[in-house]
Amino acid sequence: MTPFELLQPHTVGEALACLGEGARPFAGGTALMLMMKAGVLRPARLVSLHRLNLAGVQLNPDGGLRVGAMTSLSALERSPEVRKGWPVIARTLRTLSNVRVRNVATVGGALAHADPHMDLPPLLSALGAQVKIAGKGGERSLPVEDLYAGYLENTLKDGELITHLDVPPLGKRGAAYLKCTTRSADDWPAVGVAVVLSDETRIFISAATDRPVRIADESALAGLKIEGDLHGSADYKRQLLRVYLRRAIDEARSAVH
């Protein structure tokens, strides 16, 4: 790891001003530090987001969920609001990495990282969640499903930060997220499937594709571009998607909350 400058701004405005050439925002750091240790990223400056007061979970007036980008994954997992209104999120987090990582990793970081093997992007996409993004030109909103351009590539512009996540009320809709690991239980998944049942059923798949992809139903799987890797061949992943999609729909149908 090469030496770097660490800045700890107190406001989003200051943080945006600190970002620029060679700078990286630093949230939980669980992915960033690994990439820096591996020499993949060599930032000259890290801009810590820890003092921005962006941690916290609350209900919006419309009954939706508002999550600060710096909320840790374990805080989200343990939030009573989440457990009551979006139990599928709490269930998903229980097997997201391990408790040590969840204690440190943040919601904003987990969304911005854009690794297709992660659990929250497909689930939050299926739930119709939106992120609030702050940039030098002001604030904008974006559906989570539009946050991804490809493998480790998000659609944030240089110098933009995710500040909040808004999840609409789930209500009585059935929802499920299933993943399948092909080596140990804590491996990165070979496939992930998120399903939210309603008049307009939302299905997102991930891990087997380079970003979360929305599909209408099982018949769409045949035409998907899937890469084989150490987790399994493309054929095998397609089979896993078929099986886990059916199982996710079954689980969503029987989900009680």
Place this chain on the structure above:
Amino acid sequence: MKRAAQSTETPQVGRSVPRLESWLKVTGRAEYVHNLRLPGMLYGKIFRSTVAHGRIKRVDVAAAQALAGVYRVITSKDIRELIPEPYYGPAFHDQPILAIDKVRYVGEPVAVVLASDPHVAEEAVHLITAEYEDLPAVYDEVEAMTSKAIVHDILKPAGTFPDLKHLGGRKNTNIALDFHLRRGNAAEAMQSADRVFEHRFRTQQVMHTPLEPLVSVAESTENSLTIHTASQSPSFVRIEIARLLGWPENRVRVRVPFLGGGFGAKLYIKLEALVSVLSLITKKSVKLSLTMEEQFFTITKHASTFRIKSGVSKDGRIVARECEVWWNGGAYADIGPRVTQKSGFTAPGPYDIEHVAVDSYALYTNLPPAGALRGFGIPQLVWAYEGHTDLMARELGIDPIEFRRQNLLRDGRPQATGTVMKDAAIEKVLDRLEALMDWKSPLKNTSKTLKKGRGIAIGFKACVSPTTSLAAININADGSCIVYCSTADMGQGSDTAMAQIAGEVLHMAAESITVVHSDTDVTPYDMATLGSRSLFHMGNAVKLAAEDAVRKLNQLRSELQLPADCPIPDIFKKKYGMQAGNVAGAGSYIPTYKSPDANGLTDNATPFWMVGGTGVEVEVDTETGKVCVTRMVNVADVGTPINPKIVETQISGAAIMQLGFTLHEKMEFDAQGQLRNASFAEYKIPGFLDLPASIVNEAVVAEQKSGPFGGKGVGESGTFGVSPAIANAIHDAVGVRLTALPLKAEDIWEKLK
């Protein structure tokens, strides 16, 4: 922590004494080399080969040397000024301290950067460039038998260990050792057998993954060297470093505190040669601590191919067996030749077979070196012979346990080498497996997609021989006791076991005894902490040392005309007029042994046998091929358990480690010999969520009469049966047979489609 009362009549052996070091470990005060920082110490970072087999044309270190903060960059050229022939190894002197002229695998150390800041050293490593002339490479162990690519042009047998004196290697081949055993006439018996079965099994290359990666620190003066190292074999490190430097052994001191796991990765000599020369060249203290990633390029477990063929009579007796085993040793022999031979002679399995032929080959390839890993080759063999046994039983329509029982090797009968079996509770292990598995009860499938199955497997191992352990015991004037032995406690609980053995002889509570860790200036010689040998060999030596101390104390009592029950402090007070003096006891243990003859036969192959068996219940998902081991039963013959709780955790720990090697772990190489998954992100070891919901571990009632208080080794026995038991259970569940490890869900699904 409160010290236990010293003198006691409570038996120490057979008591689940909590580990002596656990308090230190949970409060973060146990000594590890990882935490050692010496004044003015330099950190070394290794520049590694990027080609699998190549002639070194040029190594350019100028940019690295020029980086601010870099103390020096070292290549083999610098090392040869100190040691003209800087090659090391326990079986062959084939491994250069840094690559000379040639590189033989991707990841081989080529140069080292030294800096007082490890981050600077690491940064500088990225600035080194090397050019190689590519040479043809060989990766597969069977291809290596006939390959035109030759990994070593010259073979240099080490001649250090008595059991490896015969090593020669075969010039212009990749064969480091070929071991052959002929008993009876297998070919002829095969022809007259009613049925003949032949199968081929493979195992994959995996890594030990000790959570404390390899680490060594050296400090030196012009005529002395101290090495602080996470090593399982300090005595061997001293011998080998002294040989390299042409120094007497008393100028080299090797200290070993606690190890954060070893499993065979820290055996013989690893970083010690390199860290020593770095310290001698720079006249500074130097530390080398590998990352988890680098461990994959240091030492691994042999991949193997095993062709096994059996002739069976109409009534289900195995009358003949042929075994041909190829061991993928990687680029340097390490201890592969011993694995090839010691495991080779048990390749026919724990069965009473009259006609046996074994051919076992240690092969060089252009992969990271392979050595000993918890079982010394036995899990690879059991994987094959117990899959083969199960397949034969199925074909013959005989219950797998019944088929085994019919053919089992019983005490008093000669094993393949001709050595008569003694104190090997093979049948008892099988009986207990059958009972604990509730073998005859039917399994009911309650789901359409989850199919249940059951399987067992049983294996055995001969302890490596002949090997030596020495121990010393000091009785202080206040009656307290110190045990000195070079056994490394790497988590297996040897300190506790040795204290229990000494305490049993001395009538002292194990908790009151201090065990001094390996320090070759202080603790006596020990061959190494490996192959489940320490409890038996060092245990016997500690017992002898304690008995020697008791004899000397009794002698003093009688000289001083004290009663036989006179407390120890009173002896010293009478002798020296105050609390002064001490009594030293010494013990040395080496079992008898006879080298195999030209046919691989000997009537004394080993001091003791280890027996382990595993039974599992699995659920196989027919839509995905995913296997869930729902129940696991591990049974072993460990003689008399010295510490029942530690015995249980050794059995379950070994079985869980082997579970990873069975279902998930595999070093994946591309066509150029590049490792694709050298990190825990892509090389997955089992976590808690992978454990079977139910695990039962049992040590059968048994006694090793030649062992200390009836005990013998236990560290590996839990590994033996796991892999074939799971494959046999998968076959039982869905009719699919896999013959290569790991047992991947995708491969099962492919066969189910």
